[in-house]
Amino acid sequence: MIRINGLSHHIGAAPILHDIDLTLPRGKLVALIGPNGAGKSTLLRLVARLEPVQQGRIEIDGLDLSTTPTERLALAMAVMGQQTHIASRLRVAELVGFGRWPHHHGRPRPADRAAVRQALAAFDLEPLAHRFLDEVSGGQAQRAHLAMTFAQGTDWLLLDEPLNNLDMAHSRTLMARLADLVRGSGRSVVTVVHEVNYAAAWADHIVAMKDGRIVAEGPPETVLTEPVLSALYDTPIEVSRHDDRPLVLHHHWHDQLGSPFPKAADAPSHLLH
Amino acid sequence: MNARPLVAGLVLTALVVASLGIGAAQIGPGAAAGNGWTALVLMESRLPRTLAVLLTGAALAVAGVVIQSLVRNRFVGPDTAGTGESAALGLLGITLLAPASPIWIKMIVASLAAMAGTALFLAIVRRLPVREVMLVPIAGLILSGIIGSVVTWIAWEADLLQFVGTWLMSGEFSGVIAGRYELLWIAGAAAVLAWFAADRFAILSLGDQVATGLGLSTRGVMRLGMVVVSVVSALVVTTVGMIPFVGLVVPNIVARILGDNLRASIPVVAAGGAGLLLACDLIGRIVRHPYEIPVGVILGIIGSVIFLWLLYRPVAHG
Structure with missing residues (x-):
């Protein structure tokens, strides 16, 4: 599991995270939700050691982030950041291949090649494997990055808004694949999700953040409720149910819509002519 | 596809043979086995010159790949990042302060100065917004211009302008004879080192996030890259002078064809740099035979045409 103790973070003079204590369970699909500026991405980036911890302590499966060498951490967690635009002219298969780099440091073995093939297949990238990254669409490049993260084969996957750039079909497929990873192979996924309904449908555990603090956490049933969400986003929100899960x-x-669907009684009579 | 390496190899071999045969003195194909004088020309002048050109071209092109992956921008080369000018500044400084110091001390000082210049360039570039692609080369050109003008000013004050002009600023190979180029082997070794670390540079060019996620120490790779670029630039500047465009255009052309999988592309980049520089050196030897035009001038013309083509080419998008 990931243990976070007393984590605070500032960017310049602006406080981003306030004294966060959080434990993220293993073997679950964890979604971080919250309004813009809540500190979700910062929290994820700190756990992913993409930024140095200023104050507090983070531990992943017993490895202290501040003392464990970064190449060791690369075997424990794979990270996908928000900015996936790169100028590098690599082929899709080569990018995915770099996901295995922490394992072989330049000398790929058959197991590494097999993992790359599997990752390409899992993300429907086989037809694109030999295309250059600057010659595929943004969504396809995003999938290639995800496949690289997947190929890294770590117990933990940390994803910062992986649904950006993905259309509905690919968003759903990705969430299903993440859920499958968790349920099928016992891996743990932590992802920042903007659209709460993807969290509602797929997450096992939800952490809601606001103004640099954790305001609620638990299974979707307990977090995705009208009072919690309305307070979280400072706006009235209704929660319904669909397939026995919350639908926000x-x-x-x-x-707000005025009366776009006039009731029969209000219908102006001249429309009936 | 498979014929490409063969064709490239044949072209390079033809260039080498031509380079061994062409020069002010006429020597035939039997020179190596022939009488003392032709063998002397071959072994003391033609062969060292050819090797010097090959090493310089290969090392500069590889240094170009390295600096382009460090700054994640294709429009820079070791000659537009202030590295060459910094090496010249170091060399000028040590020549003024300790004129009698042996050549290897001068080389080390030039390399250190080049490293400082490259570090300054990287520090400036890291503060620029990533998306503003053209700011990086502009920053490099301004930095090169400033350091270059300091070099010129000091040289003017010290009455060393001719020394700077002929030795450092205009690269050419007519002065290369056995015993005066061997330090370039170190530049070649630096390029080989870059090839060993090719994956690291390729990963670094994917961005700090990806590099960190894959457990790569970005600082270590940056440092290694700086050493490679600085050593290559400093040794080239001190042995043959500044050579423009090779480190800029060759990596671009190769990336366009092969992509940025550096482990596969660096040998091609090295061969391309060696071939381009040798071809330009040959042209410089032929057009006014038996006189010579410095290779820097030929490259200035050919390189700028290639660079314009790279800028205006249609960009492929799928």
Whole structure:
């Protein structure tokens, strides 16, 4: 599991995280949700050691982040950051191949090649394997990055808004694949999700953040409730149910639309001519 | 596809043979086995010159790949990052302060100065927004210009302008004879070192996030890259002078064809750099035979045409 103790973070004078204590369970799909500026990405980036910890302590499966060499951590967790645009002209298969680098440091073995083939297949990238990254679409490049992270074969996957750039079909496929990773091979996924309904549908454990603090955590049933979400996003939110899971109806509030669907009684009579 | 390496090898071999045969003195194909004088020309002048050109071209092109992956920008080369000018500044400084010091001390000082210049360039570039692609080469050109003008000013004050002009600023190989180029082997070794670390540079060019995620120490790779670029630039500047464009255009052309899998592409880059420089040196030897035009001038013309083509080429998007 990931243990976070007394974690605080500042960027310049602005406080981003306030004294966070959090334990993320193993073998679960964990979603970090919250409004813009809540500190979700910062928290994830600190756990992923993409930024140095200023104050507090992070431990992943017993490895202290501040004392464990970064190449050892690369065998414990794989990370995908938000910015996946790169100028490098690599082929898709070569990028995915670098996911195995922590294991072989330049001398790939058959097991590494097999893992790359598996990752390419898992993300439907086989037809694109020999295309250059600057010659595929943004969504395809994103999938190639995900496949690289997947190929790294670590127990933990940390993803910062992986659904950015993905259309509905690919978003759903990705979430299903992450859930599958967790349920099928016992891996642990922590992901920042912007659209709460993906968390509602797929996550096992939800951490809600606001203003650099954890405001709620637990299974979707307990976190994705009307009072918690309305307070979290400072806006009235209705929660319904769908397939026995919460369905968050955040797209509008009842009276905001005016009366686009006039009731029969209100229908102006001249339309009936 | 498989014929490409063979064709490239044949072209390079033809260039080498031509380079051994062409020069002010006429020597035939039997020179190596022939009488003392032709063998002397071959072994003391032609062969060292050819080797010097090959080593310089290969090392500069590889240094170009390295600096391009350090700054994640294709429009820079070791000659547009202030590295060459910094090496010249170091060399000028040690020549003024300790004129009698042996050549290897001068080389070390030039390398250290080149390293400082490259570090300064990297420090400036890291503060620039990533998306502003053209700011990086502009920063490099400004830095090169400033350091270059300091070099010129000091040289003017010390009455060493001619020394700077002929030795450092215009690269050419007519002065290369046995015993005066061997330090370039170290530049070649630095390029080989870069090849061994090719994966690391390729990963670094994917961005700090990806590199850190894969457990790569970005600082270590940056330092290694700086050493490679600085050593190559300093040794080239001190032995043959500044050679423009090789480190800029060759990596670009190779990346366009082969991509950025550096482990596979660095040998091709090295061969391309060696071939381009040798071809330009040959042209410089032929056009006004038996006189010579410095290779830097020929490269200035050919390199700028290639560079313009690279800038205006249609960009492939799928």
